[in-house]
Amino acid sequence: MPKILIVEDEEAMLIGLRDNLEFEGYEVDTANRGDEGYKKLQAGSYDLVLLDVMLPGMSGFDVCKKTRAEGNDTPIILLTARGEELDKVLGLELGADDYVTKPFSLRELLARIKVILRRTANVKQDDSLQKVTIGQLQVSFDDFEAWLNEEPVKMSYKEFEILHYLYRHAGRIVSRDDILDQVWGMDYQPIARTVDNFIVRLRNKIDSDESQHIVTVHGIGYKLVL
Template sequence: MIVDFEPAPKKVLIIEDEANIARIIKLELEHEGYKVETAENGIIGLQKFSNEQWNLLLLDIMMPKLNGMEVLRRIRDSGDITPIILLTAKDSIHDKVIGLDHGANDYITKPFQIEELLARIRACFRINQMMEKNEDEQIVTVADLKVDIKTRIVTRNSKNIELTPREFDLLVYLIQHQNQVLNREQILTRVWGFDYYGETNVVDVYIRYLRKKVDDSFHSPLIHTVRGIGYVIKE
């Protein structure tokens, strides 16, 4: 007899101090088949996060007792790479960049449509799945640039390079397609996800971030612009 086992539902933790928002998100995610729990402040949320394994964290930034940025920092400092999407009422580029630099995988600005949040969650899971499929090819290289996909350690000429999760995903995608010119739409689809809602120039912004870290301090640039088409990484 063959028994089919359904995969366990993905577990999502929502840390959000506005009870109505947390309740609505929880109901919508449960309707989509996720297993969901909530926490009303950063201290309780961090305790819940530490006590169980989660597939995704939805994290509000502005909270009493312990704000979202501090929760994010503590999680990433512990070495945990669980995908984290920030829920923020702040829509300035500066605040978003700070969140991403602290290790967030994505952000969404309040107020938002639940369809957009669901799309971003799916995109996070797709990217993680893509990374897991490539674990057999654990170390990828271009010239003296080495990327360990499993440990997420990046070095060039034996010098450690610190990348945000999104910068890391972008770099891995470029390396896995080295010598191949990739247009912005290809990069958006594979790194940000097919359902990404936002400006396409986000690719240009993150290429610029990568170049500062991967190329600017070294003699030979690896990331190249192909005018009118897109970008390529090559020796």
């Protein structure tokens, strides 16, 4: 049974989400402050987090940023009352896996939760990619672990997903839109530069020398060269 943490300070929203997720068969834990949610993330093991952006104690953005900086790759869906594009970009660049703008449809939220949990399960169950070498980086997509010169390398869940997608299409050009659709699961074309920022991070982790294994194909996208 997947375990979901809800971090939300609006009591009615928190209770409504908790009751509906439990009805769907999920195990649910809750927090109504950002700092409390962050502590629970540090101490517990969750399959997914629903994280409000505007929280007392610590903002959802800060919770997301600190969580990813510590190497915690638990999938995060941001809940935000803001519809501004810059907030969406910031949330994704801090490592969030998706965002939902309030007010939202419960059916839509449940669908997004199922998509992310299904993807996570698919990656974990892929026995053919237990450990691969990309540049100087060794990666276990099965365990969400990476090493450079036998030293652990911190990577977010989204970085693993993007690298996994590029690896499956090694030697072929994939567009930014393809990566957005396949990794985020919906159309993020207006903020496609998010992909570019993730690629920069991956390059820094893969290539410690002057070689480049993720090649930019100008005007189209990227190609992974093994």
